[in-house]
Amino acid sequence: xKTIKDxxxxxGVSVAxxxxxxxxxxxxxxxxxxxxxxxxxxxxFYPNEVARSLFQKKSKLIGLLLPDIxxxxxxxxxxxxxxxxNEMGYNLILGNVQENRSKETEYIRxxxxxxxxxxLSAVESSSNDLKNMPFVMLDRVTSDKEYSVHSDDYQGxxxxxxxxxxxSPGQVVVMVGPRxxxxxxxxxxxxxxxxxxxxxxxxxxxxxxxxxxSAQKAAxxxxxxxxxxxxxxxxxxxxxLSVMREAIRRxxxxxxxxxxxxxxxxxxxxxxxxxxxxxxxPAYQIGYKGAEILCNRIAGLKIKEKNIQxxxxxxIRESLRKKEx
Amino acid sequence: xKTIKDxxxxxGVSVAxxxxxxxxxxxxxxxxxxxxxxxxxxxxFYPNEVARSLFQKKSKLIGLLLPDIxxxxxxxxxxxxxxxxNEMGYNLILGNVQENRSKETEYIRxxxxxxxxxxLSAVESSSNDLKNMPFVMLDRVTSDKEYSVHSDDYQGxxxxxxxxxxxSPGQVVVMVGPRxxxxxxxxxxxxxxxxxxxxxxxxxxxxxxxxxxSAQKAAxxxxxxxxxxxxxxxxxxxxxLSVMREAIRRxxxxxxxxxxxxxxxxxxxxxxxxxxxxxxxPAYQIGYKGAEILCNRIAGLKIKEKNIQxxxxxxIRESLRKKEx
DNA sequence: TTGAAAGCGATACCAG
DNA sequence: CTGGTATCGCTTTCAA
Numbered sequence: 243x244k245t246i247k248d249x250x251x252x253x254g255v256s257v258a259x260x261x262x263x264x265x266x267x268x269x270x271x272x273x274x275x276x277x278x279x280x281x282x283x284x285x286x287f288y289p290n291e292v293a294r295s296l297f298q299k300k301s302k303l304i305g306l307l308l309p310d311i312x313x314x315x316x317x318x319x320x321x322x323x324x325x326x327x328n329e330m331g332y333n334l335i336l337g338n339v340q341e342n343r344s345k346e347t348e349y350i351r352x353x354x355x356x357x358x359x360x361x362l363s364a365v366e367s368s369s370n371d372l373k374n375m376p377f378v379m380l381d382r383v384t385s386d387k388e389y390s391v392h393s394d395d396y397q398g399x400x401x402x403x404x405x406x407x408x409x410s411p412g413q414v415v416v417m418v419g420p421r422x423x424x425x426x427x428x429x430x431x432x433x434x435x436x437x438x439x440x441x442x443x444x445x446x447x448x449x450x451x452x453x454x455x456s457a458q459k460a461a462x463x464x465x466x467x468x469x470x471x472x473x474x475x476x477x478x479x480x481x482x483l484s485v486m487r488e489a490i491r492r493x494x495x496x497x498x499x500x501x502x503x504x505x506x507x508x509x510x511x512x513x514x515x516x517x518x519x520x521x522x523x524p525a526y527q528i529g530y531k532g533a534e535i536l537c538n539r540i541a542g543l544k545i546k547e548k549n550i551q552x553x554x555x556x557x558i559r560e561s562l563r564k565k566e567x
Numbered sequence: 568x569k570t571i572k573d574x575x576x577x578x579g580v581s582v583a584x585x586x587x588x589x590x591x592x593x594x595x596x597x598x599x600x601x602x603x604x605x606x607x608x609x610x611x612f613y614p615n616e617v618a619r620s621l622f623q624k625k626s627k628l629i630g631l632l633l634p635d636i637x638x639x640x641x642x643x644x645x646x647x648x649x650x651x652x653n654e655m656g657y658n659l660i661l662g663n664v665q666e667n668r669s670k671e672t673e674y675i676r677x678x679x680x681x682x683x684x685x686x687l688s689a690v691e692s693s694s695n696d697l698k699n700m701p702f703v704m705l706d707r708v709t710s711d712k713e714y715s716v717h718s719d720d721y722q723g724x725x726x727x728x729x730x731x732x733x734x735s736p737g738q739v740v741v742m743v744g745p746r747x748x749x750x751x752x753x754x755x756x757x758x759x760x761x762x763x764x765x766x767x768x769x770x771x772x773x774x775x776x777x778x779x780x781s782a783q784k785a786a787x788x789x790x791x792x793x794x795x796x797x798x799x800x801x802x803x804x805x806x807x808l809s810v811m812r813e814a815i816r817r818x819x820x821x822x823x824x825x826x827x828x829x830x831x832x833x834x835x836x837x838x839x840x841x842x843x844x845x846x847x848x849p850a851y852q853i854g855y856k857g858a859e860i861l862c863n864r865i866a867g868l869k870i871k872e873k874n875i876q877x878x879x880x881x882x883i884r885e886s887l888r889k890k891e892x
Numbered sequence: 893t894t895g896a897a898a899g900c901g902a903t904a905c906c907a908g
Numbered sequence: 909c910t911g912g913t914a915t916c917g918c919t920t921t922c923a924a
Contacts, residue, residue, distance in 0.1 A: 571917065615916090618917030623918090
């Protein structure tokens with residue numbers, strides 16, 4: 243591993259000059275700068291980020307806190323984050339919290355110990371331990387004192403309910419997610435508003451988690467509890483898919499007997515037969531935009547809006563009935 | 568942010584003593600060590616890893632190179648990796664290569680610039696740029712000079728072909744994946760062996776990529792090319808699912824008309840109706856075990872086996888016909 | 893058993 | 909424009 247000293251030596255200048263040339267800071271004569279460049283090339287030198295961040299008290303690393311990397315929504319977010327921060331010369335330290343509150347604290351500590359430049363978090367709580375570094379919340383929205391990027395859950399709830407309402411709804415069941423309590427409740431509120439405006443009666447069905455296993459149990463329970471259900475507004479695509487599977491298993495036809503609308507638009511929704519209609523959230527965009535805001539904060543730029551809400555849209559596929567005239 | 572100096576001050580000892588106490592290295596009297604501990608607690612001090620790694624020329628970070636984080640196989644691997652390295656006090660720098668060769672090189676450079684302790688890579692090429700740091704290949708197997716953890720692809724290929732062979736195969740089509748050329752070819756070899764032993768005729772169908780979009784196109788093409796196919800050995804679950812969808816869309820019944828076996832066992836396979844029979848790879852284990860080997864290498868321990876092969880197994884679900892007697 | 897001091901590799905101030 | 913040097917926070921000789 244070459245150091246700046248080696249470069250200085252070979253170029254016949256001081257380390258200070260090499261540093262200036264490297265960072266294009268301060269004055270460097272054309273001649274020196276060429277010598278330095280040549281030396282760098284010859285030695286295949288690249289600066290040690292660790293030394294840099296020790297001095298700057300700030301590294302080129304950004305921490306990302308995710309609640310559950312096996313839910314395909316989050317890898318997409320991560321991809322958006324990565325793409326943006328790579329553009330800006332940063333790298334990612336990943337922290338997969340997986341239900342574990344103490345793990346979250348550990349990660350945040352580790353982030354701090356590594357002088358991360360900032361943190362992006364898609365985990366519900368976090369905020370407390372984070373207050374010492376620049377951070378942006380993804381997907382979750384906590385208070386409007388914090389920076390955040392999330393999609394328009396109320397609108398999403400409305401869209402889902404509207405889609406169902408316009409298509410001979412019959413008995414409607416709204417699944418209410420747990421977890422991201424805030425998000426779930428906002429979505430629910432949106433759905434309820436539409437349902438009530440249309441004077442449709444509906445039932446609520448609460449689900450415990452967004453994990454795979456519990457989704458299958460929940461689907462089973464749902465049909466046991468509401469055997470006559472004709473329209474289901476699911477809390478996310480995993481639940482929607484589970485529900486579809488359970489419906490078909492029971493000999494029901496989708497969408498004729500039961501129609502289903504999901505939430506997220508994960509890549510698998512298209513692969514099902516029938517393919518799942520769902521509220522498409524811009525997962526990648528959430529990550530990308532959040533990273534952008536964070537980078538701007540780190541750079542000390544003024545941010546116009548602290549809380550960005552991205553639009554959602556209904557992706558109509560095969561799991562919804564035909565629209566009534 | 569407190570430093571070791573603050574601790575030394577408060578404890579009334581020198582920084583050297585604090586350091587020794589911190590690392591339990593060298594001699595520290597009981598009394599000093601207690602004073603230090605108390606000071607650490609009072610100040611809520613935790614050491615700056617950046618300064619540490621500058622001195623040690625080695626950080627508490629491990630780089631992970633992934634080909635495509637949106638393929639659910641890899642998040643599972645990542646989870647295994649994370650769990651193990653967290654146990655050992657390391658954190659993860661993520662590099663999602665996404666088909667992009669130059670990005671891979673950039674990541675490896677960034678890893679080096681951050682003094683990572685080692686690298687885990689699930690990307691085909693990598694090896695060249697990596698030779699300067701301890702690394703372990705995941706999933707892919709290149710040469711047996713390198714450390715690697717992967718599953719038994721040959722066995723997997725055999726299992727898939729056997730499953731099909733035992734169930735009134737009819738016309739068999741074997742999909743051959745691209746990418747991880749080595750893996751694909753080994754699997755293919757395993758399948759071919761079984762197919763030929765059973766004197767079954769089969770067709771090959773090559774697929775370009777493991778991404779979602781191309782999978783759907785491939786599925787369409789497959790049925791256009793082989794309208795009479797009765798058994799499909801898919802190159803992974805995404806392809807298998809696409810094929811199932813396409814079959815159903817064409818009015819074929821699964822498994823009666825067409826039976827399908829996938830590869831990977833990703834969580835969605837169970838959610839389909841019919842659920843997908845597939846060769847289950849221990850994704851989490853691959854990550855976990857690979858991380859374990861890497862940590863041992865970093866610690867300078869002797870590794871018994873350089874190349875670990877994990878077993879695969881057939882998960883029989885609904886997409887296969889009943890077994891012949 | 894302890895502390896002073898010399899780095900680790902880079903940056904930035906200050907004098908020249 | 910350039911170079912010497914203090915500094916970032918920690919570890920590790922080396923002497924005491």
